[in-house]
Amino acid sequence: MTLHPKIAEVVRNLPAPPDGPLDPVAMRAAEEAEVAPLEDRLPLHSVEDVAASTPAGEVPVRVYTPTEADSHGLLVYFHGGAFFLGSLNTHDHVARSLANETGLKVVSVDYRRAPESAYPAGIQDCYAVVRWAAENGESLAWDGTTLAIAGDSSGGTFVAAVAAMAHGYGFDRITHQILYYPSLDLDFDPDRYPSLRENAEGYGLETDTLKPFNAFYIDSGADPADPLVSPIKRANLTGLPPALIVTAEHDPLRDEGELYGQKLKKAGVAATVSRYAGAGHGFVQHFSWIPEYHQVFTETAAFLGTEPG
Template structure:
């Protein structure tokens, strides 16, 4: 299938990327300038900003209830872009669709914060959610993780860290077009060549955009940096892996899903035809792509965990 016509139309209006070194401050400012005012965002029962042991978090409560399952959401942005604001609409949509209380993490980003600062923040937010379950009205059951692109990288890494430390509270993981292999050899996966140009995220841009993270001390050979390099995937929580047809990262996401399945993990893989990288953030308003939130809700409902309310 060709690229969705509306996506193609929008991409055709975008200016060429600036020449020379990337400027994180300028790129972040450009993203933040696109964020709609609060009055125009999807309304929920409550949205509250707080901190989780020093990490900024935004807590989204979909409806009034006595207790909730929890979903920790980790935004994407090549480890140096993205924020609680730029991905606020994704977190709101997840809360509305799933009925879970969503906790979005405003983790530290490269290049200002060296590896593994951001990853530690994300894992810390997950641990904080359990420790503060009573304050969050957690039902003691579902504690899912979801993330897009580099945020999905963190989801995979955090679930591995939790497993290795015997922290068995994570019940499911949702990976939207995950960035799982930071070795950008173009011959590594067919999709790196097949979708190299013309679909938004371009293969030639992967190395420079991820350089801020890698130059901060993140080693692509480290399974916490490239989760697909983890040798043993047994014991990890059930996973929904969403990929995009026209994404250079498509094949690494699908290979990771296959390896999870081979390790005995319950995995659901969903490739979105006509989609490019970033469609959950940028194009989920299109009916063809909006179903990603329904699909996520159905997956999490099928893997709902029960427990005693936190006290």
């Protein structure tokens, strides 16, 4: 299937990348300027900004409660953005949709980003918030059942890393992991997966931009050979929570996500790989207003075995 026509129209009108080095401050400001005003966002029972007190420090989080109820299951969400972009605001609509469609209380993590914070600050924040959520179940009105983790793109990288960290530390409360078009191999060899050539250009995210966009993270100390940085390199994947891996047909990162799903299955992990036809990288963040792509939230709810309250 060709790129969805509504996505293709947007891609055709994307501005050319700026000359010279990437400017994180300017790029973040441009992202924030695109955030919908509060009155135009999906309404929920409550949305609250709080600070999670963790061993990694005070981590800002945004808690989305979908409905009025005595308790809810929990989903901890890690936004994407190549480890230096993205925020609670730029992915607010994703977190709202996750809460609304799954019926779970969503805790979105404002983790530390490169280049200001060196590796592994972001992963440490994400793992610490998952532990905080489990340990503060009473104040969060957690029902003690579902404790899922989810993330898109680089947030999906953190999902895989946090799931592995939790297993390594003997923390077994995570019930599900959800990875939307994850970046799982930061090697940057353009021949390492066929999709890097097949979807190299013309679909939004381009193969040639992967190295410069991830350079802030790599230069901060993230070694692509480290399985916490490139989770697909982890030798032993046994014992991890069930996984839903969502990929996009026209994404350079498609094949590494699907290979990771195969590796999980071979390790005895219940893993579902779901490829969205006609989509490119970032469709959950940018194109979930298209009905066939909004379906990703319904699929997530079905995977979790939940439904709106």
